[in-house]
Amino acid sequence: MRVWIAAVVVLAWIAPASGAPPAGAAACSGCHAASAAIVSPGPRLVGRDAADIVNAMQEFRTGKRPATIMDRIAKGFTDDEIQAIAAWYAMQR
Amino acid sequence: MNRRKFLKSTAAVSAGLFAPTLIAQAAPRVVVVGGGFAGASCARALRKADPRIAVTLVEPNATFTACPFSNAVIAGLRELKAQQFTYEKVTADGITLVRTSASAIDAQARSVTLADGTRLAYDRLVLAPGIDIRWDALPGYGESAAERMPHAWKAGEQTLLLRRQLEAMEDGGLVVIAAPPNPFRCPPGPYERASLIAHYLKMRKPRSKLIVLDAKDVFSKQRLFQNAWAELYPGLLEWVSLSKGGKVISVDAATNTLVTDFGRHQAAVVNVIPPQKAGSIADVAGVADRSGWCPIDPATFESKQQAGIHVIGDAAIAGAMPKSAFAANSQAKVCAEVVAALVTGRVPSAPKLINTCYSLVAPDYGITVAGVYRPADGQLADVPGAGGVSPMDAPRATRALEAQYAEAWFRTITGEVFG
Numbered sequence: 221m222r223v224w225i226a227a228v229v230v231l232a233w234i235a236p237a238s239g240a241p242p243a244g245a246a247a248c249s250g251c252h253a254a255s256a257a258i259v260s261p262g263p264r265l266v267g268r269d270a271a272d273i274v275n276a277m278q279e280f281r282t283g284k285r286p287a288t289i290m291d292r293i294a295k296g297f298t299d300d301e302i303q304a305i306a307a308w309y310a311m312q313r
Numbered sequence: 314m315n316r317r318k319f320l321k322s323t324a325a326v327s328a329g330l331f332a333p334t335l336i337a338q339a340a341p342r343v344v345v346v347g348g349g350f351a352g353a354s355c356a357r358a359l360r361k362a363d364p365r366i367a368v369t370l371v372e373p374n375a376t377f378t379a380c381p382f383s384n385a386v387i388a389g390l391r392e393l394k395a396q397q398f399t400y401e402k403v404t405a406d407g408i409t410l411v412r413t414s415a416s417a418i419d420a421q422a423r424s425v426t427l428a429d430g431t432r433l434a435y436d437r438l439v440l441a442p443g444i445d446i447r448w449d450a451l452p453g454y455g456e457s458a459a460e461r462m463p464h465a466w467k468a469g470e471q472t473l474l475l476r477r478q479l480e481a482m483e484d485g486g487l488v489v490i491a492a493p494p495n496p497f498r499c500p501p502g503p504y505e506r507a508s509l510i511a512h513y514l515k516m517r518k519p520r521s522k523l524i525v526l527d528a529k530d531v532f533s534k535q536r537l538f539q540n541a542w543a544e545l546y547p548g549l550l551e552w553v554s555l556s557k558g559g560k561v562i563s564v565d566a567a568t569n570t571l572v573t574d575f576g577r578h579q580a581a582v583v584n585v586i587p588p589q590k591a592g593s594i595a596d597v598a599g600v601a602d603r604s605g606w607c608p609i610d611p612a613t614f615e616s617k618q619q620a621g622i623h624v625i626g627d628a629a630i631a632g633a634m635p636k637s638a639f640a641a642n643s644q645a646k647v648c649a650e651v652v653a654a655l656v657t658g659r660v661p662s663a664p665k666l667i668n669t670c671y672s673l674v675a676p677d678y679g680i681t682v683a684g685v686y687r688p689a690d691g692q693l694a695d696v697p698g699a700g701g702v703s704p705m706d707a708p709r710a711t712r713a714l715e716a717q718y719a720e721a722w723f724r725t726i727t728g729e730v731f732g
Contacts, residue, residue: 241646246643247646247666250643250725251725253725253729258725260725262718296699301665
């Protein structure tokens with residue numbers, strides 16, 4: 221858990237005041253809305269625990285978690301990228 | 314403009330933008346031309362990135378009609394209204410919407426001239442003009458021919474025209490689709506359309522036949538489509554490749570006939586998906602090359618031909634990224650961060666992008682292609698090991714899930730752009 225807090229703090233420090241999405245995060249929002257105001261049956265990531273998102277992505281990548289498409293997408297991201305994206309989504313409202 | 318001049322002008326623009334006086338004096342001005350999945354999304358992301366930026370969106374239409382899922386409208390599975398969105402939420406973000414078209418762009422003076430003669434000055438310009446039909450590319454296929462043989466490749470009245478023609482056709486009629494050469498908007502689109510029209514014919518007019526005449530030998534998700542066609546539409550849907558004589562070389566609208574090197578196909582309903590190019594303002598702005606599309610820097614989406622102008626969406630040459638709504642939206646959000654950084658004197662970071670394209674082969678049968686991209690060697694390149702198509706051997710339950718997720722994707726992305 222401490223790792224995730226550190227990640228959030230670092231991200232908040234390097235990102236501009238607007239909280240710019242880290243590399244890849246903006247593209248995720250094509251399926252996973254970046255705001256809780258958007259109503260969709262698509263899986264919601266906004267406000268989710270960052271560790272849960274990281275865990276899901278790692279399991280999609282290894283094939284441990286069944287998927288239709290996330291297995292193919294998760295393979296395109298590094299651990300660092302996944303952590304930054306997860307921390308960003310966790311902070312969105 | 315030669316390369317040296319181009320580099321000089323880029324340096325000059327950058328120097329101006331980084332000067333603190335300019336930033337202190339006035340709000341940075343960004344003009345976005347085109348209010349589709351790329352443009353509207355970029356305008357909103359710019360405001361989100363930095364509310365100090367004055368964003369103007371130039372878009373003549375009051376209502377946007379989305380292309381994804383418009384094939385379902387053609388097949389009578391969905392109403393056009395479900396495809397239509399307005400700009401209320403876009404303007405509520407503090408974006409100035411100018412309801413007209415851009416008629417000229419002066420990249421040196423950094424100004425856009427609107428149809429009514431008004432000039433808009435900009436610090437950075439984003440062009441998201443989508444596609445235009447190349448009316449000169451297929452002999453016989455002009456704008457009046459499209460009233461008889463719809464392209465339905467820009468959603469709206471053309472979509473409804475093709476639907477009405479299918480509804481009016483008698484059982485036993487022949488439908489022919491002409492598919493274009495690469496590159497074009499929505500690579501799997503012609504094959505999704507063929508699938509859903511075949512579904513309509515199977516349900517409503519089962520003695521009918523559908524032929525796809527193709528200017529290509531390979532296409533997106535080909536094996537998935539062809540396996541599904543063999544399973545769902547045997548004897549109903551026939552695909553004729555380029556090497557089997559599928560390329561349409563001219564059309565005769567008066568007799569509803571498509572001509573290939575090998576013969577003539579007269580049909581009850583003809584859908585010509587013609588060759589395309591970037592929306593015409595790209596040519597006016599000098600950002601389109603001889604291919605008709607716009608070369609860009611893969612990290613910033615800045616035109617390789619005109620400094621200060623960024624091109625996103627279908628109009629751009631985006632390397633491995635296809636011309637899709639998802640890709641356009643991905644690019645829009647990256648471009649917005651880049652432009653926001655440049656106009657406020659920050660250095661943009663390296664992007665990573667995603668594309669996902671859902672296609673319906675039947676209402677309960679979905680398939681996908683996905684990709685992850687990064688700038689490499691001057692292009693947007695696939696991240697190795699990622700992406701690809703749905704498994705060939707997936708059970709029908711998986712196809713049904715992908716069909717459901719297709720609808721969820723549409724709800725999310727249209728919510729992101731217009732909601």
